[in-house]
Amino acid sequence: MDYLAGLNPSQRAAVEQTEGPVMIVAGAGSGKTRVITYRVAHLIRKGVDPFNILVLTFTNKAAKEMRERIMNVVGAEAKNIWMGTFHSIFARILRVEAELIGYPKNFTIYDTDDTKSLIRAILKEMNLDDKLYNANYVYGRISAAKNNLISPQEYNRNEALLAEDRENGRPQMGQIYMTYAQRCYRAGAMDFDDLLFKTNVLLNKYPEVLHKYQHQFKYLMVDEYQDTNFSQYLIVKRLAAVHENICVVGDDAQSIYAFRGANIQNILNFQKDYPDVRVFKLEQNYRSTKTIVNAANSIIANNKNQLEKNVFSENEEGEKIKVVRAFSDNEEGKLVAEAILQEKALKSLNFKSFAVLYRTNAQSRAIEEALRKLNIPYKLYGGTSFYQRKEIKDLIAYFRLTFNPNDEEALKRIINYPRRGIGDTTIEKIIVAADRNQYRLWDVVANAQMFLDGRSATAVQNFATMIQSFQAVANRSNAFDTAMHIAQHSGILKDLYEDKSVEGLARYENIQELLNGIKEFSEREDIEEKGLDVFLQDVALLTNDDNDKDPNADTVSLMTIHASKGLEFPVVFIVGLEENLFPSQMSLNSRSELEEERRLFYVAVTRAEKKLHLSYATSRYRWGTLNTCEPSRFLDELDPRYLDLDFKPRAMHADEGSFKTDRIAWQTKGDDMFSKPKPKPVKTTAILPKAHIPTPGFAPSDMRKIQVGMEVEHQRFGFGKVVNLEGTNPDNMKATIFFKELGQKQLLLKFAKLRIV
Numbered sequence: 001m002d003y004l005a006g007l008n009p010s011q012r013a014a015v016e017q018t019e020g021p022v023m024i025v026a027g028a029g030s031g032k033t034r035v036i037t038y039r040v041a042h043l044i045r046k047g048v049d050p051f052n053i054l055v056l057t058f059t060n061k062a063a064k065e066m067r068e069r070i071m072n073v074v075g076a077e078a079k080n081i082w083m084g085t086f087h088s089i090f091a092r093i094l095r096v097e098a099e100l101i102g103y104p105k106n107f108t109i110y111d112t113d114d115t116k117s118l119i120r121a122i123l124k125e126m127n128l129d130d131k132l133y134n135a136n137y138v139y140g141r142i143s144a145a146k147n148n149l150i151s152p153q154e155y156n157r158n159e160a161l162l163a164e165d166r167e168n169g170r171p172q173m174g175q176i177y178m179t180y181a182q183r184c185y186r187a188g189a190m191d192f193d194d195l196l197f198k199t200n201v202l203l204n205k206y207p208e209v210l211h212k213y214q215h216q217f218k219y220l221m222v223d224e225y226q227d228t229n230f231s232q233y234l235i236v237k238r239l240a241a242v243h244e245n246i247c248v249v250g251d252d253a254q255s256i257y258a259f260r261g262a263n264i265q266n267i268l269n270f271q272k273d274y275p276d277v278r279v280f281k282l283e284q285n286y287r288s289t290k291t292i293v294n295a296a297n298s299i300i301a302n303n304k305n306q307l308e309k310n311v312f313s314e315n316e317e318g319e320k321i322k323v324v325r326a327f328s329d330n331e332e333g334k335l336v337a338e339a340i341l342q343e344k345a346l347k348s349l350n351f352k353s354f355a356v357l358y359r360t361n362a363q364s365r366a367i368e369e370a371l372r373k374l375n376i377p378y379k380l381y382g383g384t385s386f387y388q389r390k391e392i393k394d395l396i397a398y399f400r401l402t403f404n405p406n407d408e409e410a411l412k413r414i415i416n417y418p419r420r421g422i423g424d425t426t427i428e429k430i431i432v433a434a435d436r437n438q439y440r441l442w443d444v445v446a447n448a449q450m451f452l453d454g455r456s457a458t459a460v461q462n463f464a465t466m467i468q469s470f471q472a473v474a475n476r477s478n479a480f481d482t483a484m485h486i487a488q489h490s491g492i493l494k495d496l497y498e499d500k501s502v503e504g505l506a507r508y509e510n511i512q513e514l515l516n517g518i519k520e521f522s523e524r525e526d527i528e529e530k531g532l533d534v535f536l537q538d539v540a541l542l543t544n545d546d547n548d549k550d551p552n553a554d555t556v557s558l559m560t561i562h563a564s565k566g567l568e569f570p571v572v573f574i575v576g577l578e579e580n581l582f583p584s585q586m587s588l589n590s591r592s593e594l595e596e597e598r599r600l601f602y603v604a605v606t607r608a609e610k611k612l613h614l615s616y617a618t619s620r621y622r623w624g625t626l627n628t629c630e631p632s633r634f635l636d637e638l639d640p641r642y643l644d645l646d647f648k649p650r651a652m653h654a655d656e657g658s659f660k661t662d663r664i665a666w667q668t669k670g671d672d673m674f675s676k677p678k679p680k681p682v683k684t685t686a687i688l689p690k691a692h693i694p695t696p697g698f699a700p701s702d703m704r705k706i707q708v709g710m711e712v713e714h715q716r717f718g719f720g721k722v723v724n725l726e727g728t729n730p731d732n733m734k735a736t737i738f739f740k741e742l743g744q745k746q747l748l749l750k751f752a753k754l755r756i757v
């Protein structure tokens with residue numbers, strides 16, 4: 001079978017152009033990721049050793065999926081491809097080379113929590129106001145510096161940066177960065193940005209190391225290249241410098257990480273860096289209906305900064321984009337849940353076909369609640385990762401400390417958990433003693449008798465002895481036996497076992513779950529090194545999605561738009577299309593930020609294959625108060641030809657002309673015969689539909705009895721009047737009903753619980 005048959009001529013040309021620099025900048029759904037996947041398979045078929053191929057993806061999930069597809073073409077060899085996120089690939093390389101740059105092989109990776117906790121500790125020591133020097137702000141600033149390859153020393157020599165900090169009223173920023181870097185180093189720890197920063201240091205300082213990897217990675221490919229930052233850009237450039245077999249794919253219209261330092265210029269500069277680059281254009285979208293592709297084009301046309309692209313679809317025209325207005329975030333959730341059930345039944349889909357996308361994580365609550373009420377199974381992506389749960393982090397901190405006793409965040413976390421009589425004062429004393437003598441915390445802890453007195457000295461000494469005994473166990477046991485020993489002898493298992501509350505039980509089960517995972521790891525046959533240190537290596541890089549025990553489970557996917565990049569679903573709901581939410585309030589200060597929000601909307605819309613639903617609420621709880629919301633400007637920007645509104649837009653009235661050409665009055669004013677005044681934010685109950693107490697005896701309506709003009713009562717929507725009936729087949733017969741409270745709705749009679757009044 002011709003394994004390249006599933007490609008169009010431009011895609012095929014890009015796949016077959018294996019040598020030299022290649023760039024593909026193309027619209028959403030045009031097969032960029034598919035080209036990379038086929039290209040790797042093609043290289044291996046041509047005889048390239050998988051060990052010589054490096055593929056950088058944006059998520060671990062994307063890497064996993066790609067590997068599976070390649071495996072279908074080339075078989076088990078695909079396991080040997082170097083494929084993963086920037087962070088995971090370079091963490092792997094740093095594990096081998098760390099000692100050259102002064103880090104232990106078992107260096108710890110500090111996750112966001114560790115980083116912030118360390119920043120807070122430094123602020124406290126420096127007596128700085130943690131409101132002014134907010135930990136998130138400081139983290140962001142340090143992160144930006146690292147991603148632009150500015151070391152702490154350079155930062156403190158850089159007059160422009162220092163002046164900027166002074167102007168911002170935060171003159172100590174440079175000093176915080178310096179201390180932060182020293183503490184990480186002392187702890188043998190790298191944060192996420194260090195994984196890229198230190199890789200650059202390594203490749204820059206050690207030509208022989210650079211040389212080794214340049215020759216290993218004969219072929220490099222980068223997906224989602226538009227979202228790489230300077231640090232990533234430079235690593236790729238250095239590694240590709242010898243062979244120049246580098247293929248990058250991306251879409252400038254989908255660049256959505258500028259806020260984290262991604263630089264769209266990396267795409268634009270590619271041609272300058274490689275003057276003999278071969279550029280391939282992909283214009284046909286294979287993912288979505290014509291309606292969705294055209295609507296997406298109409299959005300992005302509002303951005304001034306973009307590369308010229310013509311994206312088209314030859315798929316079916318498809319259904320119009322449904323736009324739904326809800327009165328509150330809770331009602332929005334309910335409408336989404338109901339629409340999922342209706343559409344699932346109508347089109348015989350499974351739950352996996354649906355995704356609900358939102359701008360901010362906080363929005364998932366209302367959606368989750370509504371899905372649960374209707375027993376719709378769902379999976380929340382990017383929520384709190386399993387590995388971020390307190391009890392899991394506690395046990396992992398013991399593991400971390402066992403392998404890297406200098407890991408100060410781990411040490412501080414568990415030195416008195418479970419409680420062993422080491423109070424805050426003692427911990428302060430340990431920190432002071434370490435700072436005064438330029439020791440590491442562990443040096444003080446392991447020699448507690450020298451620095452502390454009496455009972456606290458004994459308690460700390462016992463703790464150190466316990467950790468040393470764990471080290472001895474780890475030296476002679478596999479991952480599972482070590483983990484089990486530590487869970488038992490640290491007292492964690494007992495502590496959780498004794499907590500008989502529901503939460504306590506859940507925490508105990510989570511620990512068991514972790515231990516089960518480690519057991520599976522120790523029994524794996526495809527790896528040689530089965531120590532707990534190997535298991536531990538990249539735990540900090542794992543996300544919720546990597547702990548997916550059943551990736552084929554039939555569930556609706558819930559995630560932020562950022563997390564949905566590169567993915568596709570038959571039916572997509574984008575919720576919360578309101579001003580100050582999407583576009584986000586924080587983006588309204590500059591054109592470039594607003595354009596990034598618009599690109600985000602473009603990403604969201606282009607995830608849909610067959611059907612897209614958009615919704616907004618006219619009121620929403622945010623930060624504990626109820627706010628009136630205005631529909632998003634993005635709704636206005638969509639070409640109305642592609643929209644299907646669930647309410648009657650004002651401009652549709654005969655005397656106001658056709659809404660195809662007019663701007664749509666998104667607001668409720670004058671919508672229908674029960675039009676109500678624009679709600680005021682204070683009167684919460686007035687905006688929400690009155691709770692309707694269902695009358696017993698509702699059942700899916702008997703459509704034979706229902707006629708136009710009839711007064712009916714719906715179990716949830718209340719009283720209304722039938723204004724139209726469509727269809728003759730009982731399976732798809734629809735009624736348009738004007739409800740007194742909610743306005744016009746179209747219901748599938750098959751599901752509608754109506755009563756004739």
Ligand code: ATP
Nearest residue numbers: 006007008027028029030031032033034286287566
């Ligand atoms: P995004 O910009 O969202 O990352 P992309 O450009 O990477 O999208 P892919 O995900 O590779 O696009 O492809 C989109 C969909 O179109 C996938 O389902 C893919 O299998 C399908 N597809 C791409 N090219 C073809 C083709 N030549 N024939 C059939 N299907 C294709």
Ligand code: MG
Nearest residue numbers: 032033034566
């Ligand atoms: Mg892609």
